[in-house]
Amino acid sequence: MMSNIVNDIGTEELAHFEIIGAMVYQLMRGASPEEIKMADAGTYFADHDRAVYPSTGTGVPFTAAYIQSKGDPIADLHEDLAAEQKARATYENLIKLADDPDVIDPLRFLREREIVHFQRFGEVLQKVREYMESKKYF
Ligand SMILES: [Fe+2]
Numbered sequence: 528m529m530s531n532i533v534n535d536i537g538t539e540e541l542a543h544f545e546i547i548g549a550m551v552y553q554l555m556r557g558a559s560p561e562e563i564k565m566a567d568a569g570t571y572f573a574d575h576d577r578a579v580y581p582s583t584g585t586g587v588p589f590t591a592a593y594i595q596s597k598g599d600p601i602a603d604l605h606e607d608l609a610a611e612q613k614a615r616a617t618y619e620n621l622i623k624l625a626d627d628p629d630v631i632d633p634l635r636f637l638r639e640r641e642i643v644h645f646q647r648f649g650e651v652l653q654k655v656r657e658y659m660e661s662k663k664y665f
Pocket residue numbers: 536540611614640641644645
C-alpha cells in the first residue's frame with residue numbers, strides 16, 4: 528500500500544512536469560523575441576529559443592541532484608514532505624506573478640495536488656513510524 532502511494536505520486540509528478548512543459552510551450556509559441564525579452568525571459572531565449580528546457584527560474588538546469596534518497600525511510604519521507612511544501616510555495620509564487628487566468632487555473636490545480644501529496648506522504652510516514660515502533664517477533 529505504501530509503495531502504491533509513492534508510485535502514484537511519482538507518476539502524477541511526471542504528469543505535472545508535462546503540464547508545466549505544455550504551458551511554457553504555449554506561452555512561448557507565438558511570442559516575438561521582443562515580447563520574450565519584456566517577459567524577462569531574454570536569457571532563456573538566447574540559450575533555448577522557444578524550446579522547453581527544464582530549469583529553475585534562475586536558469587539552473589534540472590538535475591538528478593535535486594532528487595534525494597538517503598535509504599532511511601524516515602529521512603526520505605521528510606525529504607518528500609519538504610519537497611511537496613517547496614513545490615506548493617513555488618506554485619503560490621508563480622500564481623502571484625501570473626495575470627493570465629489560463630495560467631493561474633492550472634497553477635492552482637497543481638498547488639492543490641502538492642497539498643494532497645503532502646498529506647499522503649504524511650500518512651505513509653505515520654505508518655512507517657508505527658511499523659518501526661512495533662514489536663517484531665521472529
Ligand atoms: Fe507533489
